[in-house]
Amino acid sequence: MKSMFSYDLMESARNTNEWLGASARAMASYPVWGLVPHPMFKVMSAWGRVTERSFARMVIKPDWGIRTVVGEDDRDHLVEIETLVDRPFGSLIHFKVVGRDPMPRRVLLVAPMSGHYSTLLRSTVKSLLPDCDVYVTDWHNARDIPVSAGKFDIEDYAAYLVDFMRHLGPDIHVVAVCQPVPITLAATALLAETDPAAQPRTLTLIGGPVDPDAAPTEVTDFGRRLTMGQLEHLAIQRVGFKYAGAGRLVYPGLLQLASFISMNMDRHAQAFSDKITAAAKGEDGERDAHNRFYDEYLSVMDMTAEFYLSTVERIFKNREIAQNTFSVAGHQVDIGKITDVAVHVIEGEKDDISAPGQCLAALGLCTGLPESKKASHVEPGAGHYGIFAGKSWRNNIRPLVLDFFDANSSAPRRRSAAKTAIRAV
Template sequence: MKGMATYDLMESIRNTNEWLGASARAMASYPVWGLVPHPMFKVMSAWGRITERSFARMVIKPDWGIRTIVGPDGRDHIVEVETLVTRAFGDLIHFRVQGRAPMKRRVLLVAPMSGHYSTLLRSTVKSLLPDCEVYVTDWKNARDIPVSEGKFDIEDYTLYLVDFIRVLGPDLNIVAVCQPVPLTLAATAYLAGEDPAAQPKTLTLIGGPIDPDAAPTEVTDFGRRVTMGQLEHMVIQRVGFKYGGAGRLVYPGLMQLASFISMNMDRHTTAFGEQILRAAKGEASERDAHNRFYDEYLSVMDMTAEFYLSTVERVFKNREIARNDFTVAGKKVDFGKITDVAVKIVEGEKDDISAPGQCLAALDLLTGLADEKKAQHLEPDAGHYGIFAGKSWRDNIRPLVLDFIDTNSATRKASVRAV
């Protein structure tokens, strides 16, 4: 069977490295070595702890870890994650703040399906919770989904978004981050044609590839260099026997992680080298900056083969979104039909994943939308991660997004009263 042996080989390599780390940690931690106070043992123990932790994280879904927030009354309120809609490939979840009245701002965060779990947006969720009712698309790991559940490609993803938006109702503000930006725009356009009353109030698109050719990056260059046949041969594998989705064709998360790391190999090598030295000196801690970042970064999930391949072919190679030639379930999606949804574009000046210009191309597609309902922001010196989860998001972008939501909510209410 295609790729099943190589999938299990990758898992075996990961498991072996985790075991080597655990063995080194245990070996170097024997009390008897206290009689030989050589720094080699401390370095060996530190290397083992960090190696074991790093390779163990790769198969564990992180917890949201949002326990409480401070409410308008100044008290801590418990946060409960509740599932509103359960589907085979992803759920719609709500962060319910106990003891707090529902907030006027209702925000749906559309999380990426690009190799990491939705918890990648943890800090984004946490920053919005004090001021908003927050809902998130919680995508599932394809390796755990039985083959009997069928396929899941970008059209299915778009229809999932359409269903989630309908469930939440039109009094909704959507924030899409990275990969789902073009499909979120497509879902909105689909509703504009099929069910206009269900459209959200505002749409904030952050660092996504609406038109990959608008500003080429290493990611887009790779997509152009390889054919679809080569790509399928190189990266698509079948889930091995260990998981519930055994036999499903996927783009493995471990392979995606290798790609992520190779793009910034020097930076990651330096980060791990420095962490080993800190741990050897006793200066590292369980939740220090290194562990907080890499516990999330190293936790990866598989994508279905059809989702990954259709994304590359239709969004990057054929540029169906950029050319306004995208179809969903046999129906052409026309972005020009979006006339009453305010749209804001956010990009990072130093984004090396979705460079400035790729997301901004969305505004040119919205030919039916008035200029006063279009907005854009380019964050200086911000990279890809910073525009939705870093200091740039907290200090600059988040206030702008909330102001954008409030301004356009007021505008829509005024127009309704005028009618």
């Protein structure tokens, strides 16, 4: 599979489906069919619109779309995105609220690099902006990074996080979501040992595979079933001629998307069937719930082959974080060195990707941390996405996280976390 031909073939299939959708939409919308008022033409046009949009989204990076936030003065303040640190494989960005005084809470959101862009955390950012200065790791699409930029594996990822945390300084609260949870834990431990003055105040870990064997899921079982050789043969391809990263070995985002969809095929099929029916009846909208979700869900990015393979081998197969044997650049990281950073674990009761127990294992590894600086919460009824977006996050988890920040910070509270309205648009 390590060929540019297979990558371009996959891209050609996507492009063809987008073209078929556009063709069906254009043909079925031709005015002459108004003389033959048959519902088939409305269904064909609706199918074409939905298909064209869906396959086009797969190669488009979504916009953050956060334009203003309401301040304490009840005025709309513009939000500008500024890049603080720019590296080949990822940047540290800041959501600067124009005209607002610096907030006592400063939060670094560590976004996943698991096939989707960092904009997957858009609603998380919007919910935190009224009460915090928000910084985000914005990972880049590997297909757009020239081979000359070199490699990027799990150790490089950890090194990026260490640099980002050092850049922001110690008065920062780090929140890691899903995939980066174990690496963020290791990066924090590395800072605790090598540069204690740069440690963050708190570390919030949301639904990540610190110990995949603590509660096996379909995701962890897949990693167990295949050998690394099989995985490399089946999943890794070279970026095609169309992109700046031509020739780079990657795990294509389209393959990751296919695996995500296959886990809940019935639910996705029903969602698209309902959307086509609504579009045929003229009852859909440009920014309805379906489009808002799938515009983000279908937008995927490639990961470097070395990052994907090292994550599977070292996090899932060898369980280096769970066994506290992870190393960066030859230096073994000891998670027990974390003695001052308060650690908060958030899990979802119905999380089918990182099941309850996988993330909780982090607290057991923090042997040097007093119990007073440890906290955990399992959100009843919440799935994987519900623990960082949606109603469960807004109403239950977010207030807990903000209160945890305040309880472990020298900065005074600006306003009550539980009563603050989320007003970012």
